[in-house]
Amino acid sequence: MNFLPDTASLALSISLQGLALSLGLIVAIGAQNAFVLRQGLRRQHVGSVVLFCAAADASLIAAGVMGMAQALGDRPGLARALALAGSVFLALYGWQALQRARQSHQLKASDGGDGLGRGxxxxxxxxxxxxxxxxYLDTVLLVGSIGAQQPAALRGWFVAGASAASLFWFGLLGFGARWLAPWFARPTAWRVLDGVIAMTMFVLSALLVRHVFNGM
Structure with missing residues (x-):
């Protein structure tokens, strides 16, 4: 697919926004991440688990972006309201990440599930x-509403960037588990990561606010 230089730069920028947003939301201590890490440590059906989790995220993100774009349609006021609400959410998420950075966290693979078949x-x-x-709040509502703000011809690039973040993260957890497990067990590592997430969320929140007011 051929792009003019300006269009190519815009497509790359939108893809990176989707990537950063999705990474900021997905990189958190939770049951799903612990499960993928566990399978990686045990080297059991890692590829299948990684592909399933990444494909599920990609499907929900695409459904969210396209569905929200259709729902917003000719409702610019609603689109601006959702964008501002998303900006507030991102700012709050960044604040929560800063609070987590001040506490001790660690991600450990859970026990159980040895010897299970792929199904x-x-x-x-x-x-x-x-x-x-x-x-659903993260992928369909938040990522969907932000992706729907992008130009129609470039929404696919936003979806691609956001989906790539899921594939990258789950692949890193699953295939890099034996190297990552000791690192994830260190509270300091999570403090640094949460600090980076906080700054990313604040920047995305500011960009979203600027997009709203530039479009008025």
């Missing part, structure tokens, strides 16, 4: 992914 493992992955209400 049983994927059923567990589906439960950790799809039965978590936060995944």
């Amino acid at each position: 049983a493992v994927l059923a567990q992955a589906a439960a950790f992914t799809l039965l978590n209400p936060h995944v």
Whole structure:
């Protein structure tokens, strides 16, 4: 696909926004991450688990972006309201990350599940992914509403960037588990990571506010 230089730069910028937003939301201590880490440590069906979790995120993100774009349609006022609400959410998320950076956290692989077949493992992955209400708030509502603010021709690039973040993170957890496990067990590492997440969320929040007021 050929792009003019300005269009290519814009597509790259939008992809990176999607990547940064998705990474900031997905990199957190939780049951799904612990499950992927556990499978990586045990080297059991790692590829299947990583692909399932990444594909589930990509599907929800795409559905959110396209669905929100259709729902917003000719409702610029609603679009601005959702963008401002998203900006507030990102700022609050960044504040929470700063608070986490002041506390001690660590991510450890959970016990149980030895010797399960691929089907049983994927059923567990589906439960950790799809039965978590936060995944819908993050991917469908938040990422979807922000992605819907992008130019129609470039929304696919936003979805691609956000989806790439999921594939990168789950791949890192699953295939790099034996190297990452000792690092994730250190509270200091999580403090640094939460600090980076906080700054990322603050920057994205500011960019979203600027987008709203530039479009008025």
